[in-house]
Amino acid sequence: MQFFDTHIHLADFKQEPQELMARLKKAGVEKCVCVSAHVRDWPIVAEFARNFAFRVVPAFGLHPWYVDEFGATFEHDLEAYLEEFPAALIGECGFDRLKNTDVTAQKKVFDIELDLARRYHRPLLLHTVKADDVMQKYDALLPQNSVFHSFSGSKERAAQLQKFGFYFAVNQKFWGKKNANDILKSIAQDRLLIESDAPYQSDVEDLEELVKNIAKVLQKDEKETADKLYLNALEALIDD
Numbered sequence: 001m002q003f004f005d006t007h008i009h010l011a012d013f014k015q016e017p018q019e020l021m022a023r024l025k026k027a028g029v030e031k032c033v034c035v036s037a038h039v040r041d042w043p044i045v046a047e048f049a050r051n052f053a054f055r056v057v058p059a060f061g062l063h064p065w066y067v068d069e070f071g072a073t074f075e076h077d078l079e080a081y082l083e084e085f086p087a088a089l090i091g092e093c094g095f096d097r098l099k100n101t102d103v104t105a106q107k108k109v110f111d112i113e114l115d116l117a118r119r120y121h122r123p124l125l126l127h128t129v130k131a132d133d134v135m136q137k138y139d140a141l142l143p144q145n146s147v148f149h150s151f152s153g154s155k156e157r158a159a160q161l162q163k164f165g166f167y168f169a170v171n172q173k174f175w176g177k178k179n180a181n182d183i184l185k186s187i188a189q190d191r192l193l194i195e196s197d198a199p200y201q202s203d204v205e206d207l208e209e210l211v212k213n214i215a216k217v218l219q220k221d222e223k224e225t226a227d228k229l230y231l232n233a234l235e236a237l238i239d240d
């Protein structure tokens with residue numbers, strides 16, 4: 001089986017890039033989206049994209065936990081990366097009330113990311129935790145093919161988002177959710193993506209188990225499911 005890991009923080013591994021990319025290959029990860037959480041990740045993510053152009057799709061953004069890193073050159077710098085990398089996505093970004101209930105600063109950053117995403121026609125990789133009400137106001141404005149990373153919403157929320165044709169990425173933590181199976185079944189099969197969110201929510205070696213679990217819940221063949229999930233990611237995230 002081969003996988004397209006749609007959310008991994010390559011900048012946060014202790015391993016050397018060559019060794020890390022070999023590890024991904026061994027785990028079946030043919031392609032991945034390398035996301036940024038911090039502004040300081042951007043040059044590292046860019047380096048991965050330059051050195052492993054066929055395998056790494058870069059994503060530049062600022063995680064809602066770290067919006068105090070926002071500075072005067074934020075927009076200019078982000079735009080420069082989008083221009084250098086025509087295939088780059090924006091993320092991860094979004095809203096999270098877990099560490100800070102005041103989302104004012106998060107809104108300021110997100111509005112800039114959204115504006116750039118719309119101008120450059122790039123999908124957003126969205127992180128939304130305890131903030132569905134804030135995100136909902138943006139639903140109709142989000143660019144095509146945007147991805148709800150580590151989707152943790154309800155079946156109802158999934159139904160709302162599917163009207164816009166967005167994508168949903170799940171990782172091994174998804175199964176801890178109440179009604180996980182029902183939520184998964186409610187998502188159109190061409191809108192489903194997989195991710196490791198390594199080195200955080202799971203490891204790249206867990207993707208195989210994740211796909212097997214998905215196949216089991218959807219009562220599909222494992223290999224067929226893996227191929228379908230790979231194709232979904234190509235369609236969502238690779239512009240051709």
Ligand SMILES: [Zn+2]
Pocket residue numbers: 007009035092197
């Ligand atoms: Zn992440």
